[in-house]
Amino acid sequence: MKISCCLQVAFCCISAALVSTPVHAQDNTYPSRSVRMVVPFPAGQATDINARLLADRLSKLWGQAVYVDNRGGGAGIPGMMAGLAAAADGYTITFGSSSTTVVNAGLYPDLPYSLDDFTPLAPVFSQGWLVLAHPDTPYKNWGDVVDAAQKDPGKLEWGHGATALQLASNLLKKSADIDILSVNYKGSAATINDLAGGHIKLAVETIAASLPQIEAGRIKAIANLSDKRSVLLPEVPTIAEQGYPGFHANGWGGLFVPKGTPTEIITKISHDVHQILLDPEIQKSIAAQGSEADLRSREEWTTFIDQEKEKWASAIKEAGIQASQ
Known part of the structure; x- marks a missing residue:
């Protein structure tokens, strides 16, 4: 009887172990199926590439397959949504x-999502921005x-092809206490074309959009906002180097997951992405899009995002810009 009871107890323990084992194995083998990467931009755009x-x-x-799901348009709002x-499962x-x-x-x-809904991954x-x-x-x-x-207040004009670039130019004007009129274009390509053609004399634009024309000598870069x-x-000095310490403004991109995603999955993806970005070949490919690989840690990047949120909220309020969906 005692032997029989012992065997029953042992059998129950083994059964419990066998039942629980697949759960732990699944946790340790992420990803066990395909992963979707939502890109809030159309195919062919620099972020998409x-x-x-x-x-x-x-x-x-x-x-495992990691496939891109483009959700372009609507200022990126449909894609973020x-x-x-x-599901917050990675x-x-x-x-x-x-x-x-x-x-x-x-x-x-009335943005239907908040940064607090996501975890920076x-x-x-x-992406550098330039004064051209x-x-x-x-x-x-x-x-x-x-x-x-300063000599002729309000006489100079500069163009830009995105709201973020307009905001950056406003920050730049404020830091130097000058007045330059903004010319808004529908996209960076139109801005660069008009600058190269001499229709405008100055612009604040991305490296990605301007680099080919800079290399061709049709426009020149006089300051980097990063x-x-x-x-x-x-060879292009930063604004900070040219007498305005602490100034910086640039574009950036990175991965986010819904709040509540398991910590071990966040840690794994963050680590794996960082290792990929350390590859010189990957860095070259990113540079070909006019950008640079961002090698900061997840913690550093999270702090940076918090600072960016405050900076741009203040710039938008000061500029009196408000958009509707």
């Missing part, structure tokens, strides 16, 4: 950007532009 590059590498690393509506990742997160948060009073790229000039202008640096603007020089244009 970087997303596909990353998705391909993650697919090879994980042995699609990512938010997914099988839907959203490739957010500065415009779809911190800028939208300040721009849309991993930074992927940063037509080659025929006398401006060799940011100081020259400031001097000209906190450090770009590896793509190392």
Whole structure:
């Protein structure tokens, strides 16, 4: 009888262990199926290209398909909502950007999502912004532009093809206490074309949009708005270097998941993405899109996003810009 009872107890213990084992195994083998990467931009756009590059590498690393789901249009709002509506299990990742997160948060009073609904997962790229000039202008640096603007307040004009770039130009004007009129274009390509054609003399635009024309000598870069020089244009000094310490403004993109995603999954994805970005070949591919791989830790990036949210909210309020869906 005693032996029989012992055997029954042993059998129950073994059965319990066998039942529980698959659960732990599943937790330790993420991902066990395909992963969706929502991109709030149309196919072929720079963020989309970087997303596909990353998705391909993650697919090879994980042995599971990571596929891109483009949800372009609507200022990125439908795409962000699609990512938010997914289960918080790591099988839907959203490739957010500065415009779809911190800028939208300040721009849309009735935005149907909040940054607090997401957990920052991993930074992927940063995109430099530049002060550009037509080659025929006398401006060799940011100081020259400031001097000209102070001499003739409200006479200079500069173009930009996105709301975020307009906000950055406003921050720049405020830091230098100058007045330059804004010319809003529907996209960066139109801005760069008009600058190269001499229809405008100055612009605030992305490295991605302007680099080909800079290299062709049709426009010139006189200042980088980022906190450090770009590896793509190392000869162009930052605004901070030109007498305005602490100033920086740039675009960026990275991965987000819905709040509540398990910590171990967040840690794994963050680690794996960082390792992929350390590959020089990946860095070259990202540079080909006019961006740079962002190698900050998840913790550093999270702190940065909080700072960005405050900065852009203040800039939007000061500019009196408000958008409606």
